[in-house]
Amino acid sequence: SVSHYRLALHLITALFLLSYIFWLYQVSGKGIKWDMKNKHVFNFGLALFIILCIQIIYGAFMSGLKAGFAAPTFPLINESILPSIAFKHEPLYMNLFNNKIMIHFIHRTLGFLIMVMGCYLGYTLIKEKAKHTLKSGILIILIVCTQVLLGIITLLSFKNGTPIMLASLHQITAIILLLCILYILIRSKNSIPSFADSKVYDILPEKNSDNQSQN
Incomplete structure (x- = not known):
């Protein structure tokens, strides 16, 4: 089986590249042009973005350890809010990374x-x-509620085997939610317009140069 650490690293690296490409597209002026410039929304959205990244890592842990089979119950984890087995590893902090039940608890709570x-x-x-x-x-509310519902359905489906389609859909929805929050961060950041004058655009091809090369 694949190490859950490697799986998480692989997933986060891919999401970083995807997020960076999405960011470049938005700040290049090719995306929808509107700026809210709301510091509160940006700060809160940034906190949510970071927590979601941590949640995605724990989602990879869930997948790599096949933790869904350990407790395919809801709302309790095998008839308990937090079973004592969640603290079985020594030292205790290792439970945060290797204990299926503890990972269950963290993933659900987050x-x-x-x-x-x-x-x-x-x-x-x-x-x-x-x-x-x-x-x-409206879109963020719909996606985040759908994601939680998908997570619950996916978890309960482990009673009948590995729900590959549901698990994949759950992961895809998480990625969509991540990009939606990143989009809000970009549009609510006060300094976004200043990027238009930065050298970051030197790596982006200009339409004029493309047209000249075609001629």
Whole structure:
């Protein structure tokens, strides 16, 4: 079986590249052009983005350790909020990385925390009453609630074997949510317009040069 550490590293590296490409696309001016410049939204969104990254890492741990089979129950973890077996490894901190039950607990807890934070972020965007923030707020709320529901359904499906399709859909939805939050971060950051004058665009091809080369 694949090491859950390597699986997590592979996934995070891929998401970093995807996020960087998405960021370049947005700040290049090719994305939808609107800027909210809301410091509160940016700070809260950044916290949510970091927590979601940690959650994705624990999702990789869940997958690599096949932890779904260890406790395919909800809302309790094998009839307990936090079973004592979650602390079986020594030293104790190793339970955070190698104990299937502890990883279950962390993944579930972070999932609900992200849902609450995501709904709050969405509500904050909706209150802005602008066209793009309204759509973004509704979209984030829908995606984060769908993601939690998918997680629960996927978990319960482990009673009947490995739910590959559901697990894959759960991962894809997590990636979409990550990009949505990154999008909000880009659009709410006060200094985003300054990127337009930076040398980051030197690596992006210009349309004029492309047209000249074709001629």
